[in-house]
Amino acid sequence: MLNRSQSKFLSLTATYALLATGLIFIIFPYIWMVLASLKPSAEIYNRLIPTRITLEHYRMVFSLGSTGSTSPFVRAIFNSLVVSSITTLSVVFFGAITGYALARLRFKGQNLLKNFILFQMLFPIVLFLIPRFLLMIRLGWINTYQGMFSPFMMSAWGTFLFMQFFKTVPQSLIDAARLDGCSELRIVFRIMLPLSKSVTIIVAIFTFMSMWDEFLWYLIVTKDYNLMPLSVLLGLYTRGEYSSYPGIQVAGATLLTLPILALFYFFREYFTKGITMTGVKG
Amino acid sequence: MAAIRLKNVHKTYPNNVLAVSSFNLDINEGEFLILVGPSGCGKSTILRLIAGLEELTDGMIYIGDQLVNDVVPKDRNIAMVFQNYALYPHMSVYQNMAFGLEMRKVPKTDIGDRVHEAADMLQIIDLLDRKPKELSGGQQQRVALGRAIVQKPAVFLFDEPLSNLDAKLRVQMRAQIKTLHALLKTTIVYVTHDQVEAMTMGDRIVIMHEGLIQQIGTPLEIYHQPRNRFVGEFIGSPPMNILPVTITTDPKPELRHPDFVLPLAQTSAWLESIGSRQVNLGIRPEDVTLADPHSADIHATWPVVLIESMGHESLVYLKLADGDFVAKVNDLPGSLKEGADIGVRFQLDRLHLFHWESGEVLAP
Numbered sequence: 001m002l003n004r005s006q007s008k009f010l011s012l013t014a015t016y017a018l019l020a021t022g023l024i025f026i027i028f029p030y031i032w033m034v035l036a037s038l039k040p041s042a043e044i045y046n047r048l049i050p051t052r053i054t055l056e057h058y059r060m061v062f063s064l065g066s067t068g069s070t071s072p073f074v075r076a077i078f079n080s081l082v083v084s085s086i087t088t089l090s091v092v093f094f095g096a097i098t099g100y101a102l103a104r105l106r107f108k109g110q111n112l113l114k115n116f117i118l119f120q121m122l123f124p125i126v127l128f129l130i131p132r133f134l135l136m137i138r139l140g141w142i143n144t145y146q147g148m149f150s151p152f153m154m155s156a157w158g159t160f161l162f163m164q165f166f167k168t169v170p171q172s173l174i175d176a177a178r179l180d181g182c183s184e185l186r187i188v189f190r191i192m193l194p195l196s197k198s199v200t201i202i203v204a205i206f207t208f209m210s211m212w213d214e215f216l217w218y219l220i221v222t223k224d225y226n227l228m229p230l231s232v233l234l235g236l237y238t239r240g241e242y243s244s245y246p247g248i249q250v251a252g253a254t255l256l257t258l259p260i261l262a263l264f265y266f267f268r269e270y271f272t273k274g275i276t277m278t279g280v281k282g
Numbered sequence: 283m284a285a286i287r288l289k290n291v292h293k294t295y296p297n298n299v300l301a302v303s304s305f306n307l308d309i310n311e312g313e314f315l316i317l318v319g320p321s322g323c324g325k326s327t328i329l330r331l332i333a334g335l336e337e338l339t340d341g342m343i344y345i346g347d348q349l350v351n352d353v354v355p356k357d358r359n360i361a362m363v364f365q366n367y368a369l370y371p372h373m374s375v376y377q378n379m380a381f382g383l384e385m386r387k388v389p390k391t392d393i394g395d396r397v398h399e400a401a402d403m404l405q406i407i408d409l410l411d412r413k414p415k416e417l418s419g420g421q422q423q424r425v426a427l428g429r430a431i432v433q434k435p436a437v438f439l440f441d442e443p444l445s446n447l448d449a450k451l452r453v454q455m456r457a458q459i460k461t462l463h464a465l466l467k468t469t470i471v472y473v474t475h476d477q478v479e480a481m482t483m484g485d486r487i488v489i490m491h492e493g494l495i496q497q498i499g500t501p502l503e504i505y506h507q508p509r510n511r512f513v514g515e516f517i518g519s520p521p522m523n524i525l526p527v528t529i530t531t532d533p534k535p536e537l538r539h540p541d542f543v544l545p546l547a548q549t550s551a552w553l554e555s556i557g558s559r560q561v562n563l564g565i566r567p568e569d570v571t572l573a574d575p576h577s578a579d580i581h582a583t584w585p586v587v588l589i590e591s592m593g594h595e596s597l598v599y600l601k602l603a604d605g606d607f608v609a610k611v612n613d614l615p616g617s618l619k620e621g622a623d624i625g626v627r628f629q630l631d632r633l634h635l636f637h638w639e640s641g642e643v644l645a646p
Contacts, residue, residue, distance in 0.1 A: 173368050175368065181386050
């Protein structure tokens, strides 16, 4: 028979072993990728631990196809930043004002609109792919920034999150702001948003991440190398002329994850908050 | 300062809840007016209608000479103090007080002067850089007052401003608000459910119940001449005792209760108009004296259930066949003890008679 402390020790060991196994499964591909990006080409598929560390793949990533001063890779980072930032600002802006209207104003058809927003969250994005594409052709927005970000400028999820939070702000604060002479828009930006710092940061981080990682839509609407975001450019490296250079692919993919890692590092408390608040993860 | 006039004011909420109906009230310039009543009586609705935070269903509201039905809250020249203070949590005390002035584009130097002047008056100068969450409840309420004062409005609206404070602080703030009113002479409309605030602070009190005005008057008028049973029971603590009695005129005018008979001194014309009927007799706990049950001049004898002594006065709970009776007395008779009988003497000039059904007072 085991005594109490022994059985406690065993059960803890079993728990940690299980968690560690799970963690290895999840994290191993990433570690493999980072290590591969630092190995000489010949070792990528043969060894896990490199015999020596090299940055040659990174150097190649930045010099690939460079004509003059800008490499396509740097250009793609810039494109990703532009599209992700515009979308993030826009989702926060529209999410806040729509969420405020739905949560705190009274107007006809309010419930219908609320339900419609929830309802359309149920559909998978793929469903809208072809109609959106056709719309972009009509608008002449293929191969443009606006073609990439416009479908994502408003987010039902973001609106919903703001709406839920705004419902918890005491009515008297809104009354006080109205008496102080605030317009409804001012109330949103001077009172509600500063009060909902965590929600704003959560909406911003998750939107930025999902736009940074987006692949399919960008692939569909961009053919122009000058406008291509990083995710699509990396995807192209796996085919065609660079497909036999896995080092470039893993180095590029590692670089793609860096901003997300940085976001996680600086805002990690909001990541956990965001996941517990919404049940959504990036 | 400005006078306020509410004419036939009517408010129904979207869910068809009638909050206020046929509300008519003239508030004088510089007056301290109290709206009091139990929760749900419509008093806060009236305040929010004056502020413009709710839309009128019907009627007219004037502030000064201006009809304000369609004037937005910020242009009504009013300032409001809320029950939960409603300070902006992300702004410092200074910013909270200055915010309304900034919105109104008051020059920066003027804002500074006004904020410091108000802060000085309220003794919160040291708190100007703090955030609301670093302040105690009493300090927060003073900041909320300051935020209202800096606006230099024509009217102050107070929505149960002291409800969240502890008893001691409430007494202090009551005095501070009274002092401020004496100093600024601004019209004040003050909503409360606390009758002590109503009695001690207001020039006039408006008592409301279920969206209707029950009585308007000075605190003493309301206390001594309640217009109906609701007002009688609402004002005064503990509430007025109500006993069912019958008026008879044969052989002589009397009030009859199973336990006592009281002489009626009303005129014969009044008695004729009333006739013999059942009415409710209202007697305030403080309008009786207790005496030895064997004394000659007592009106009734009832057993004592409970004695609550508060030092300067005592509450004596008596058991009647059909209910309870509370007496508030300063001196306890020597024979008084729980379970024993005690004699009760009513102050006959302090009796109130209310109509059996409508509850309206039957005025002599």
